[in-house]
Amino acid sequence: MAGKVSFDRNRCKGCELCVAVCPKHIIALDAATNVKGYHPATVERMEECTACASCARMCPDSVITVERV
Amino acid sequence: MSIVYRKSKGLTDAEMHYCPGCTHGVAHKLVAEALEELGLVGSAVGVAPVGCSVFAYNYFACDMHEAAHGRAPAVATGIKRVHPDLAVFTYQGDGDLAAIGTAEIVHAAMRGEKITTVFINNAIYGMTGGQMAPTTLVGQKATTAPFGRQKDHYGSPIRMAELLSTIDGCVYAERVTVVDVPNILKAKKAIKKAFQLQMAGAGFTFVEVLSTCPTNWGLTPLEAIGWLKANMIPYFPLGVYADRSEAK
Numbered sequence: 169m170a171g172k173v174s175f176d177r178n179r180c181k182g183c184e185l186c187v188a189v190c191p192k193h194i195i196a197l198d199a200a201t202n203v204k205g206y207h208p209a210t211v212e213r214m215e216e217c218t219a220c221a222s223c224a225r226m227c228p229d230s231v232i233t234v235e236r237v
Numbered sequence: 238m239s240i241v242y243r244k245s246k247g248l249t250d251a252e253m254h255y256c257p258g259c260t261h262g263v264a265h266k267l268v269a270e271a272l273e274e275l276g277l278v279g280s281a282v283g284v285a286p287v288g289c290s291v292f293a294y295n296y297f298a299c300d301m302h303e304a305a306h307g308r309a310p311a312v313a314t315g316i317k318r319v320h321p322d323l324a325v326f327t328y329q330g331d332g333d334l335a336a337i338g339t340a341e342i343v344h345a346a347m348r349g350e351k352i353t354t355v356f357i358n359n360a361i362y363g364m365t366g367g368q369m370a371p372t373t374l375v376g377q378k379a380t381t382a383p384f385g386r387q388k389d390h391y392g393s394p395i396r397m398a399e400l401l402s403t404i405d406g407c408v409y410a411e412r413v414t415v416v417d418v419p420n421i422l423k424a425k426k427a428i429k430k431a432f433q434l435q436m437a438g439a440g441f442t443f444v445e446v447l448s449t450c451p452t453n454w455g456l457t458p459l460e461a462i463g464w465l466k467a468n469m470i471p472y473f474p475l476g477v478y479a480d481r482s483e484a485k
Contacts, residue, residue, distance in 0.1 A: 171241065183258030183451075183458040189418055206257065222418045224242035228262025229253055234241040 171219025173211050176231040180208035186223035186232065192216045195223055245269035247278045251295045258458020260448040261289060261357060263415040264424070265296055268328065268355055271429040272299060275436070281324040282316050284309040286333035289363040293328050307338020310345035313352045324432055326353040331372040332362045335397050339371075342401070349406030349440040353431045356397060356443065359450040360469060367453030371395045374468055379453075394472065398445040402479035408440035410479040414447035414470065416462045423475075439482050447473055 173195075180202060186209050187195045194216050197207040209232075211217060224232035247269025255261045272278045281299035285291055287306035294301035304312040309327035317325040334342050334356050342354065361379055362368040369379035369386055372394045376385040386394075402410040409431055413424035424446060431442035447469050449461035456464055 172238075179252055181257035185258055185458055185462070188459055188462075219241045221242040225418050225421050226263070228255065228258065228260055228266075230244040230248060230262070230266050233243045236239050236241050 170237050171217035172235045172237050173217055174233050175209055177208045178203045179229055179231045181229060182206035182208055185226045189222045189226045245273050247273040247298050248296055249298050253296060254292055256452045258451045260415045264357055264446045267425045267428050271432055275432055277324040284313045284327045286329040288330040288333045290328055290330055307333050308341055310341040314345055314350045317352050328355045330357045331370045335371045335395050346401045346404045346407040346441045351435055351438055353435045353442045356445045357448045358445055359448040361450050361453045363450050363453055374472055398478045401443050406441050407443055407479050408481040409434050409442040411477045412445040412475050416465055434482050
């Protein structure tokens with residue numbers, strides 16, 4: 169079952185908690201910055217996402233939405 | 238396509254002011270998710286503290302009230318007694334609940350007030366700049382304890398879940414943490430159970446959440462999680478300290 173993760177990019181504070189809890193290690197910080205000046209989290213290989221939602225449960229700012237596709 | 242996880246409807250659209258990686262945000266959404274799942278968002282009243290989470294009234298989508306420093310349980314008592322059918326909760330940090338507000342929380346528990354208290358323990362004063370709190374660990378550095386807390390001088394940190402669990406009016410006391418996904422799920426279960434017991438009229442319910450303060454601990458968010466696991470959990474063990482719900 170594949171998943172799709174979307175980030176509310178401009179609300180992300182780049183804390184990396186989602187990066188650490190992703191069991192597939194597919195989340196990383198973007199090289200570019202958002203409007204806050206942080207490097208926001210982004211998924212590099214979306215096809216490997218299993219929609220486990222670990223990243224979204226961990227995110228302190230509730231910027232992540234997870235869908236099953 | 239189905240949604241697996243989205244932001245709780247128990248939270249407003251306001252952007253949280255918390256520092257990057259601060260787990261206050263995680264605790265906020267667990268309270269919001271518990272209220273949402275129990276259908277209580279429209280009939281809940283929260284009482285915000287003084288401290289980092291003073292702006293909690295901007296973040297929860299239910300009615301909110303602000304209290305003077307440490308007095309949230311007293312304000313919640315008044316609200317609950319006037320509106321016994323509403324879900325009333327306080328959200329307090331350690332500087333608020335375990336220092337200036339110790340009398341209020343102990344007596345609210347003693348009276349068995351039918352409210353829920355979510356207590357955030359991050360072992361430091363966050364908003365005011367990292368001073369030593371009653372929960373600061375022995376040896377832990379703070380701006381007012383630059384060489385670390387000394388037991389001879391300041392005593393040992395206070396364990397609130399254990400303390401309140403000795404009071405008969407406290408029907409439920411559990412300590413949880415939000416530093417990883419399994420613990421987040423356990424924490425949500427505890428908060429939900431506390432609200433369910435409150436609505437069943439069981440008595441005072443208390444959930445202590447071990448939380449990180451990366452900024453004032455001087456660590457990155459990920460280092461802070463490691464520090465909490467290595468230092469706070471051994472001194473503040475997780476678990477259920479009181480469950481008198483079956484006896485009622």
